Amino acid sequence: MTHSHSDSPSFSHLDEAGQVRMVDVAAKASTQRVAVCSARVSMNAQAFDLLNGHERGKGEVLNTARVAGVLAAKRCAELIPLCHTLPLSFVGIDFSLNADTHHIDITSTCRSDYKTGVEMEAMMACSVAALTVYDMCKAVDKGIVVEDVRLLYKSGGKSGEWLAPGFSAPPPSVQGQARHAAIASTPGPGTGPALRAPATAATAASRPDATGIRLVYFAQVAELAGTRQETLSCSTPLSGSDLLEQLQERYPRLAPVGRLKLAVNQRHVQHDVVIQPGDEVAVFEPVTGG
Secondary structure (H helix, E strand, O other): OOOOOOOOOOOOOEOOOOOEOOOOOOOOOOEEEEEEEEEEEEOOHHHHHHHHHOHHHHHHHHHHHHHHHHHHHHOHHHHOOOOOOOOOOEEEEEEEEEOOOOEEEEEEEEEEEEOOOOHHHHHHHHHHHHHHHHHHHOOOOOOOEEEEEEEEEEEOOOOOOEEOOOOOOOOHHHHOOOOOOOOOOOOOOOOOOOOOOOOOOOOOOOOOOOOOEEEEEOHHHHHHHOOOEEEEOOOOOEEHHHHHHHHHHHOHHHOOHHHOEEEEOOEEEOOOOEEOOOOEEEEEOOOOOO
């Protein structure tokens, strides 16, 4: 992990005379930029139990917050005066509910191929998603607290990678970019039959590291599946539709799976795509990304 430090730190948005300025990025090279931020929304037990116990209502609240976060990232430069307008290639908002402490952890991930970073876009996405949860739950608890809004990880540009103190590895949404990462989850009792590749699939081209298909679940899909990632052991290719049918068999709450979107190796694809062993497949709701 690279931590870059300037010999003489200074505020980049102030010139030598102390006047505000927009940073000139014209001479910078475009690189892949990634930023991951987090926020926490804490509420009383009554509000949390009401939200968590209402499956459809919970989905509406979180999906509304997700869309709000995506829109906020896209409009960051309109609200933060010295931010550059930049092309976002992805915005993802994930939620994790903790019933013991009655809080919701929100994580935002932004990506762009540009000359400047996406930290502010990720911070904006997380903040507005959290405020949307507050807005939709304040009728039950006006004392809801939005806290701990912070950057967890960034990469790209001259300064390279940065990881928040206390973290030894990038967040899962960044680890998911590693195409052949060897991470698998073992199904627990009652999670359904093991995933399998269709017996009729054609033989895949040999790959030295092709031990299976890595599945990464985002947002509501991860909540319904009860895991963020797992590996489908198979040595033959299968279609996106076949994969979704197997997921529905394993996780019936995902139905109907026809609405779900797929991205293979970070590229959005249709359900008729042929997925090869060694590929990474992201599965998400239509509102997950830009």
